[in-house]
Amino acid sequence: MPDCIFCKIVEGSIPSAKVFESESVLAFLDISPASKGHTLVVPKKHYENFSAVPEKELKELMGAVQKISKAVVSATGKESFNIHVSNGRPAGQVIFHLHIHIIPRSENDSVGLVWSHTEYGENEAGELARKIGQKMGQG
Numbered sequence: 001m002p003d004c005i006f007c008k009i010v011e012g013s014i015p016s017a018k019v020f021e022s023e024s025v026l027a028f029l030d031i032s033p034a035s036k037g038h039t040l041v042v043p044k045k046h047y048e049n050f051s052a053v054p055e056k057e058l059k060e061l062m063g064a065v066q067k068i069s070k071a072v073v074s075a076t077g078k079e080s081f082n083i084h085v086s087n088g089r090p091a092g093q094v095i096f097h098l099h100i101h102i103i104p105r106s107e108n109d110s111v112g113l114v115w116s117h118t119e120y121g122e123n124e125a126g127e128l129a130r131k132i133g134q135k136m137g138q139g
Contacts, residue, residue, distance in 0.1 A: 078104035
């Protein structure tokens with residue numbers, strides 16, 4: 001994708017603070033971090049979002065995310081981390097090249113939660129669980 005900023009970072013035409021690189025994955029520090037050490041992990045091949053990545057490549061990507069998240073927490077001295085993916089414009093996706101955020105966290109930091117909570121109506125949770133299972137071929 002010629003106008004994709006992450007494709008340009010992958011090809012090296014835009015510099016980045018790389019923290020990890022493999023044949024299929026690149027990880028680099030976010031230039032506008034939620035906390036210091038906030039890392040973006042991207043597949044080198046352009047995929048618009050999480051849903052577009054083939055299963056085999058997604059497994060490789062998520063294996064890298066696990067490995068990188070441990071290193072980020074250790075290097076920053078933080079206690080924990082969030083993993084975040086925005087999948088589609090209504091979910092807040094702005095750059096349409098899949099990217100997974102690893103955000104190091106500590107107790108009482110300034111990084112907040114990004115959602116509020118809701119409740120299910122009577123029988124609604126069971127019905128929705130059934131529908132999701134059907135879509136997955138589970139019933």
